[in-house]
Amino acid sequence: MAEGATPTAIILAVLLAWELFVRWRGIAPIYLPPPSTILVYLFRMIGNGSIEYNLGVTLLRIFAGFAIAAFAGVTLGVLMGMSRLIARVVDPWIAALYPLPKIALIPLLVIWLGTGELYKIVISAVTAFFPIVISTYAGIRQTDRGLIKAAEDLGASRRQIQLKVVIPAAIPSIFAGLHLGMGVTVILIVAAEMIGSSSQSGMGFLLIQAGQVMETEKVFASLVVLAIVGALIIKLQQWIDRKVAPWTAYRDGH
Amino acid sequence: MDVSVENVTQAWPGRGDDPVIALENFSHRFASRRFSCLLGPSGCGKSTLVQIIGGLEAATEGNVRIVDPARPDVAHPLGADSVMVWQTLNLFPWRNVIDNVAFGLEMEGVPKKQRYQRAKSLITSVGLAGFEQHLPGQLSGGMRQRVALARALIMERPIMLMDEPFGALDAQTKIVMQEELLRVFDQTQKTIIFVTHAIEEAILLADEIIVMTARPGRIKEVLQVDLPRPRSLEMVNSKAFGTLFDRAFHLIREEVMKSMAQQAMALEGSR
Numbered sequence: 001m002a003e004g005a006t007p008t009a010i011i012l013a014v015l016l017a018w019e020l021f022v023r024w025r026g027i028a029p030i031y032l033p034p035p036s037t038i039l040v041y042l043f044r045m046i047g048n049g050s051i052e053y054n055l056g057v058t059l060l061r062i063f064a065g066f067a068i069a070a071f072a073g074v075t076l077g078v079l080m081g082m083s084r085l086i087a088r089v090v091d092p093w094i095a096a097l098y099p100l101p102k103i104a105l106i107p108l109l110v111i112w113l114g115t116g117e118l119y120k121i122v123i124s125a126v127t128a129f130f131p132i133v134i135s136t137y138a139g140i141r142q143t144d145r146g147l148i149k150a151a152e153d154l155g156a157s158r159r160q161i162q163l164k165v166v167i168p169a170a171i172p173s174i175f176a177g178l179h180l181g182m183g184v185t186v187i188l189i190v191a192a193e194m195i196g197s198s199s200q201s202g203m204g205f206l207l208i209q210a211g212q213v214m215e216t217e218k219v220f221a222s223l224v225v226l227a228i229v230g231a232l233i234i235k236l237q238q239w240i241d242r243k244v245a246p247w248t249a250y251r252d253g254h
Numbered sequence: 255m256d257v258s259v260e261n262v263t264q265a266w267p268g269r270g271d272d273p274v275i276a277l278e279n280f281s282h283r284f285a286s287r288r289f290s291c292l293l294g295p296s297g298c299g300k301s302t303l304v305q306i307i308g309g310l311e312a313a314t315e316g317n318v319r320i321v322d323p324a325r326p327d328v329a330h331p332l333g334a335d336s337v338m339v340w341q342t343l344n345l346f347p348w349r350n351v352i353d354n355v356a357f358g359l360e361m362e363g364v365p366k367k368q369r370y371q372r373a374k375s376l377i378t379s380v381g382l383a384g385f386e387q388h389l390p391g392q393l394s395g396g397m398r399q400r401v402a403l404a405r406a407l408i409m410e411r412p413i414m415l416m417d418e419p420f421g422a423l424d425a426q427t428k429i430v431m432q433e434e435l436l437r438v439f440d441q442t443q444k445t446i447i448f449v450t451h452a453i454e455e456a457i458l459l460a461d462e463i464i465v466m467t468a469r470p471g472r473i474k475e476v477l478q479v480d481l482p483r484p485r486s487l488e489m490v491n492s493k494a495f496g497t498l499f500d501r502a503f504h505l506i507r508e509e510v511m512k513s514m515a516q517q518a519m520a521l522e523g524s525r
Contacts, residue, residue, distance in 0.1 A: 146340060146344040147344055149305075149344070150340060151361075152310060152333075153308060153337060154361060154405070157361070164361075168348045169346075245348065246389065250392060
């Protein structure tokens with residue numbers, strides 16, 4: 001009980017200080033609106049369905065992009081881990097493309113795909129793909145040799161070792177990659193929504209549109225929504241991790 | 255099953271030009287149904303030897319043969335007749351106790367009902383009844399140790415290779431596990447090869463102690479332990495035990511000093 005109380009109290013204190021500071025110094029809301037006004041705008045946006053619609057669209061894009069990246073990344077990572085040949089063929093491409101900031105691909109993708117749904121999902125999937133495939137591959141290659149020897153000693157065949165030891169042992173690494181992947185998916189979707197003149201929807205669109213007309217209260221309200229949703233997504237992923245892989249909660253599991 | 259180790263040498267490429275020779279010309283016949291201990295300082299190759307016997311490492315030179323004394327002409331491939339209990343346990347962290355214990359049977363294709371039945375009875379016999387669904391991460395060190403033991407025993411192989419299995423345990427748990435192992439040995443009459451660097455443990459458990467030198471590992475001397483079976487903790491205070499301890503201690507002391515010097519040199523060299 002006491003644990004949650006102190007951080008909450010501090011958050012409230014900061015908000016109060018913010019509110020008082022803005023009002024006392026008479027700062028124009030166009031630069032820094034007080035929390036009370038932001039709250040008003042937020043409720044208004046919820047009330048007129050603007051949040052519901054735009055957030056919904058953004059979330060759909062996030063999950064679509066992430067699903068593609070996760071499926072492709074984990075599959076390729078596993079294949080690379082199991083086959084030296086595949087690893088040798090694919091690795092140079094990954095090494096070359098991973099360091100490229102995917103945001104730099106936006107102009108190219110806009111030329112190819114326009115600024116519609118496809119472009120947004122593609123850019124986020126491409127970006128999330130890399131940390132996922134790299135972490136998966138690393139997890140498979142770095143299997144604890146002791147576990148493999150133990151399985152061998154107990155009579156497991158090569159196939160059995162791959163399926164029953166190497167892959168489960170790689171799960172913590174794969175999950176780490178999926179966390180990173182989700183993080184960049186969110187960033188890229190919102191960024192993609194901010195660029196482009198057609199297909200105007202999503203939280204990123206709300207942000208850029210509010211910014212263009214200097215409705216700073218709306219900008220803040222949208223940021224608050226994004227922050228809360230981001231935190232919820234992380235918590236959801238952690239919950240899924242614990243359900244799928246309960247043993248990762250324990251240190252020194254073997 | 256006898257284990258016949260013939261002139262086994264194990265060398266690894268080292269830093270620079272000199273290979274690291276873990277074992278040199280090791281030859282010994284481990285007799286069936288005997289409890290043999292490999293006693294030596296760190297780095298003397300005893301873990302390597304045990305893995306070579308288990309078919310998990312290949313010897314650079316030499317030969318290991320598993321021989322059934324009743325049918326000496328039949329060749330046995332390494333690994334099929336022996337099972338390892340590891341220093342680091344190597345339990346599968348994502349599998350619960352019963353799935354860990356039943357792992358070997360699962361690999362053989364034994365149906366779930368049967369293998370769970372056998373696993374349950376073994377889990378009970380090592381005193382872990384009720385913990386079948388627990389994950390290794392939820393267990394104490396001693397409990398995990400017993401899971402590892404059960405996982406090995408379920409295979410019912412004639413040879414058990416144990417690499418310092420009780421090294422990480424606290425003194426009291428260690429005593430309990432040693433008594434457990436003695437009980438298992440008396441009941442199953444397996445051929446056990448047990449690696450340790452603890453002298454009292456070796457004397458308490460074994461019929462013979464192979465004292466090894468520091469690297470390159472060779473046999474320094476083989477001590478016979480004539481204490482009666484079944485063994486018990488009280489024997490530690492007996493005169494015979496004390497004599498053996500003195501003997502083993504003097505043999506090993508020299509080698510431990512050498513081993514420490516080697517380690518110091520290795521550290522120097524890597525700076």
